[in-house]
Amino acid sequence: LQRAEDVGYISPTEVQEQSLPVLLSGQDCILHAQTGSGKTLAYLLAVFSAIDVGRSSVQALVIVPTRELGIQVTKVARLLAAKTCNVMALLDGGMLTRQKSWLKAEPPAIIVATVASLCQMVEKRAFSLGSIKILVIDEVDFIFGSSKQVNSLRKILNSYTAASSRQTIFASASIPQHNRFVHDCVQHKWTKSDVVHVHVNPVQPMPSHLRHTYVICSKKERLHVLLSLLERDAPKSVIIFVAQQSEKSKRAGNPPSSTLVVEFLRA
Numbered sequence: 732l733q734r735a736e737d738v739g740y741i742s743p744t745e746v747q748e749q750s751l752p753v754l755l756s757g758q759d760c761i762l763h764a765q766t767g768s769g770k771t772l773a774y775l776l777a778v779f780s781a782i783d784v785g786r787s788s789v790q791a792l793v794i795v796p797t798r799e800l801g802i803q804v805t806k807v808a809r810l811l812a813a814k815t816c817n818v819m820a821l822l823d824g825g826m827l828t829r830q831k832s833w834l835k836a837e838p839p840a841i842i843v844a845t846v847a848s849l850c851q852m853v854e855k856r857a858f859s860l861g862s863i864k865i866l867v868i869d870e871v872d873f874i875f876g877s878s879k880q881v882n883s884l885r886k887i888l889n890s891y892t893a894a895s896s897r898q899t900i901f902a903s904a905s906i907p908q909h910n911r912f913v914h915d916c917v918q919h920k921w922t923k924s925d926v927v928h929v930h931v932n933p934v935q936p937m938p939s940h941l942r943h944t945y946v947i948c949s950k951k952e953r954l955h956v957l958l959s960l961l962e963r964d965a966p967k968s969v970i971i972f973v974a975q976q977s978e979k980s981k982r983a984g985n986p987p988s989s990t991l992v993v994e995f996l997r998a
């Protein structure tokens with residue numbers, strides 16, 4: 732807590748105020764609060780409270796759905812660690828071969844990892860998760876919603892580690908059917924039975940001056956429809972979310988849709 736204050740976190744946000752007594756007492760917790768409310772700092776303070784920085788073993792694991800989020804979390808963890816312990820990022824697209832030898836030579840106290848990279852390392856026996864004291868799953872709704880990641884996540888929760896011997900924290904801005912999720916956590920032994928659900932700042936209703944519109948079209952027509960909407964509405968500014976280009980489309984030599992949209996806006 733002193734270190735958090737030293738780096739500029741003077742007073743806690745609402746989710747931190749409500750969750751820190753639970754987290755620092757070592758109880759399992761579901762941190763459910765909107766984006767930007769300070770969940771990352773809350774769970775990282777629990778991580779630093781749980782680990783013994785003098786021990787050379789992997790004691791804390793933070794699972795994130797994407798490389799980008801992993802980079803952000805690692806940055807905050809390193810800021811708080813202030814060289815008292817090592818924080819390693821095992822993220823998709825990273826240098827896993829080099830990291831494998833680092834892991835064996837000097838196990839970091841904290842690992843921030845994407846599901847696939849972590850499982851790859853564990854399956855190659857680069858390290859074991861036997862000494863994990865605290866496990867955090869960030870953006871849990873995203874990971875459980877991804878068919879690619881969910882089976883590996885279940886292994887991390889139930890095979891590689893056990894809920895009875897670790898503190899487990901789930902964090903998310905949105906947990907659809909959250910009462911059901913809390914029930915599943917206990918039922919599937921992802922957490923202990925006294926897991927606490929900290930739910931603050933439920934998403935505010937949409938401001939009345941905003942208008943939602945949607946268009947139903949086939950997958951093939953999506954880009955064409957988007958470009959026609961841009962042409963028709965000619966917005967002053969716009970944020971467009973595009974999915975990753977599929978490998979099949981890359982191999983076929985198609986330009987990514989982001990390039991096509993940018994070219995259209997430039998013209």
Ligand SMILES: Nc1ncnc2c1ncn2[C@@H]1O[C@H](COP(=O)(O)OP(=O)(O)OP(=O)(O)O)[C@@H](O)[C@H]1O
Binds near residue numbers: 766904
């Ligand atoms: N107690 C605090 N005092 C001041 N700033 C804070 C505090 N806690 C967090 N912040 C800042 O608020 C911003 C958002 O925090 P954070 O990333 O932890 O939110 P989050 O709830 O994890 O968001 P997301 O759901 O997007 O992961 C960050 O820039 C962080 O540095």
